[in-house]
Amino acid sequence: MASKREQPGNLQSARMSVRLLDATLRDGGLVNDFRFTDDFAKALYTANLASGVDYMEFGYKASRSLFPAEKFGKWKFCSESDIRAVVGDNDTDMKISVMSDVGRVNLESEVVPKSDSAIDMYRVACYVRQVPSAIEMIEYCHKLGYETSCNLMAISKNQESDLKQALDEVGRSPVDVIYIVDSFGALYPEEIRRICDMYLEVGDKYGKEIGIHAHNNQQLAFANTIDSCAKGVNYLDATVSGMGRGAGNCYLEAMLGFLKNPKYKIKPMMKFVREQMPSVIKSGAKWGYDVPYLLTGLYNMHPSSAIEFIKSNRTDYENFIDELLDID
Amino acid sequence: MASKREQPGNLQSARMSVRLLDATLRDGGLVNDFRFTDDFAKALYTANLASGVDYMEFGYKASRSLFPAEKFGKWKFCSESDIRAVVGDNDTDMKISVMSDVGRVNLESEVVPKSDSAIDMYRVACYVRQVPSAIEMIEYCHKLGYETSCNLMAISKNQESDLKQALDEVGRSPVDVIYIVDSFGALYPEEIRRICDMYLEVGDKYGKEIGIHAHNNQQLAFANTIDSCAKGVNYLDATVSGMGRGAGNCYLEAMLGFLKNPKYKIKPMMKFVREQMPSVIKSGAKWGYDVPYLLTGLYNMHPSSAIEFIKSNRTDYENFIDELLDID
Numbered sequence: 001m002a003s004k005r006e007q008p009g010n011l012q013s014a015r016m017s018v019r020l021l022d023a024t025l026r027d028g029g030l031v032n033d034f035r036f037t038d039d040f041a042k043a044l045y046t047a048n049l050a051s052g053v054d055y056m057e058f059g060y061k062a063s064r065s066l067f068p069a070e071k072f073g074k075w076k077f078c079s080e081s082d083i084r085a086v087v088g089d090n091d092t093d094m095k096i097s098v099m100s101d102v103g104r105v106n107l108e109s110e111v112v113p114k115s116d117s118a119i120d121m122y123r124v125a126c127y128v129r130q131v132p133s134a135i136e137m138i139e140y141c142h143k144l145g146y147e148t149s150c151n152l153m154a155i156s157k158n159q160e161s162d163l164k165q166a167l168d169e170v171g172r173s174p175v176d177v178i179y180i181v182d183s184f185g186a187l188y189p190e191e192i193r194r195i196c197d198m199y200l201e202v203g204d205k206y207g208k209e210i211g212i213h214a215h216n217n218q219q220l221a222f223a224n225t226i227d228s229c230a231k232g233v234n235y236l237d238a239t240v241s242g243m244g245r246g247a248g249n250c251y252l253e254a255m256l257g258f259l260k261n262p263k264y265k266i267k268p269m270m271k272f273v274r275e276q277m278p279s280v281i282k283s284g285a286k287w288g289y290d291v292p293y294l295l296t297g298l299y300n301m302h303p304s305s306a307i308e309f310i311k312s313n314r315t316d317y318e319n320f321i322d323e324l325l326d327i328d
Numbered sequence: 329m330a331s332k333r334e335q336p337g338n339l340q341s342a343r344m345s346v347r348l349l350d351a352t353l354r355d356g357g358l359v360n361d362f363r364f365t366d367d368f369a370k371a372l373y374t375a376n377l378a379s380g381v382d383y384m385e386f387g388y389k390a391s392r393s394l395f396p397a398e399k400f401g402k403w404k405f406c407s408e409s410d411i412r413a414v415v416g417d418n419d420t421d422m423k424i425s426v427m428s429d430v431g432r433v434n435l436e437s438e439v440v441p442k443s444d445s446a447i448d449m450y451r452v453a454c455y456v457r458q459v460p461s462a463i464e465m466i467e468y469c470h471k472l473g474y475e476t477s478c479n480l481m482a483i484s485k486n487q488e489s490d491l492k493q494a495l496d497e498v499g500r501s502p503v504d505v506i507y508i509v510d511s512f513g514a515l516y517p518e519e520i521r522r523i524c525d526m527y528l529e530v531g532d533k534y535g536k537e538i539g540i541h542a543h544n545n546q547q548l549a550f551a552n553t554i555d556s557c558a559k560g561v562n563y564l565d566a567t568v569s570g571m572g573r574g575a576g577n578c579y580l581e582a583m584l585g586f587l588k589n590p591k592y593k594i595k596p597m598m599k600f601v602r603e604q605m606p607s608v609i610k611s612g613a614k615w616g617y618d619v620p621y622l623l624t625g626l627y628n629m630h631p632s633s634a635i636e637f638i639k640s641n642r643t644d645y646e647n648f649i650d651e652l653l654d655i656d
Binding site: 010011188189190191216218219220221222223224226227230251253254257258266267270271273274291294295298315316317318321 | 516517547551586594619623
């Protein structure tokens with residue numbers, strides 16, 4: 001069956017349905033415990049606006065009762081007042097998103113109706129086995145007036161039939177966007193293109209948009225993102241300089257250069273990179289490609305062991321391979 | 329017309345026709361003027377052998393009369409005695425290659441018959457306009473008994489019709505392998521797959537193998553290499569840790585992890601990375617992804633201006649964009 005989204009464009013097209021999402025404060029926050037300066041957050045908001053970014057994700061919506069406030073910066077919690085301090089009324093075309101992990105936020109006490117909120121979209125992150133809980137959250141946020149997405153994590157570990165069933169359940173929910181998430185940076189472009197077909201079929205069936213969130217363990221985050229885009233995936237995640245856990249993410253700068261819609265501009269983001277990123281790196285935040293991340297990506301595993309390996313200043317990569325293959 | 333090379337395998341296949349070429353001493357030599365220690369070269373030879381690498385490129389075959397010997401390490405010239413000092417009789421399955429640029433080597437005085445040489449393959453690098461000269465060199469080396477390749481550089485700058493004519497000329501020569509070279513790291517996977525089709529058609533017509541040499545300006549070197557491999561391109565270039573000019577190359581470690589033929593082993597290369605690469609980096613050799621390389625890749629330009637920009641410790645990326653777009 002020919003999908004309505006087949007051949008949605010070529011490299012020369014400006015596809016108006018594309019939505020670029022900057023997840024720097026959120027995924028980048030995982031490597032500095034969300035301790036960004038206010039100046040950084042404000043400059044990023046300004047840069048995203050000037051660059052034509054469609055969504056800016058401010059961080060997680062997590063409950064302070066579950067996470068000690070002194071251990072994290074403000075973007076772990078994304079209070080309305082903290083967001084308002086940056087965006088004011090956000091009288092712009094750029095939308096604001098936050099992410100919530102299943103079970104890590106008390107929706108009833110934390111989420112206000114959309115009309116009282118600076119937030120436009122709740123992105124619900126879950127594993128396949130948590131889909132029923134995620135759908136509850138999605139329904140709740142949808143009822144309060146928010147856009148929602150379901151970000152199914154670590155799908156490279158799932159059985160295809162389980163994933164298909166989960167996608168069908170999510171498809172029948174009121175969710176707006178279903179995300180392909182390559183949490184471990186394990187998927188090759190050939191696989192990503194196949195997975196896009198699977199998701200787009202569900203999207204077409206239920207009228208949902210599809211998104212992609214890629215990790216850079218094997219230096220494939222940008223390739224996987226633009227190949228997904230070519231397939232018809234419209235919601236594209238990226239972070240400034242790829243800032244994110246472990247090997248990091250797809251580079252926002254690269255996406256701004258790649259996308260052909262004239263509204264996307266690379267220069268304001270270059271200014272931001274020049275003015276703001278050196279101090280983040282100087283403050284000790286570390287991310288980006290390194291051998292141990294290649295290995296966890298290659299063997300389809302969570303990057304936590306690679307993060308630990310690097311923190312311990314180990315370089316005995318051969319032993320690390322043995323450990324990885326032993327514990328799987 | 330269905331090509332005999334369509335669907336040559338999938339991600340699970342071990343394709344026996346694949347040849348992995350390590351170009352560390354050659355492309356990596358461009359960032360340290362070929363000043364590798366003897367220990368490094370020997371350890372690399374050992375690591376390549378143990379990893380199942382098919383070809384090891386030792387460097388350039390350039391004439392000492394054209395390049396001052398004191399300005400370069402030995403692998404700019406690749407004398408037989410220097411190669412022999414590393415490989416002895418090279419009584420192994422791994423082949424030895426060198427690269428020669430059109431006009432930079434005096435073949436008559438520098439190239440001995442294959443029976444007297446440690447070298448198995450001459451790779452002739454040229455621009456499309458130099459193809460007639462390259463073919464002369466290829467014919468000369470072929471007559472002396474060597475395998476040959478033609479590495480057509482900077483094809484992202486060529487008109488497609490010129491490139492097609494050049495490919496046809498090269499196809500009619502005795503060359504064994506025709507290489508796709510993305511010198512500027514400008515090509516996206518979607519384009520690379522299209523270019524693969526063009527080269528493979530010529531390869532099928534004339535009975536030539538096709539190769540790929542990718543650069544990492546947009547972090548697409550690995551993606552472009554494995555996508556080419558999936559298309560039926562058999563000769564795959566890579567370097568240890570991507571060492572190479574500017575943003576560098578496709579990572580050999582990533583290729584060893586990706587390829588499914590059990591003869592390829594990642595562990596010996598991990599040992600080499602651990603033992604040898606820190607001292608190369610410490611000696612001042614610099615390569616790898618950086619914003620200016622992203623920009624020259626994006627705008628399809630030679631990385632020389634980016635190398636200069638970085639050397640000058642400049643970070644005024646916005647001005648750099650203006651300069652790039654001005655001089656094109």
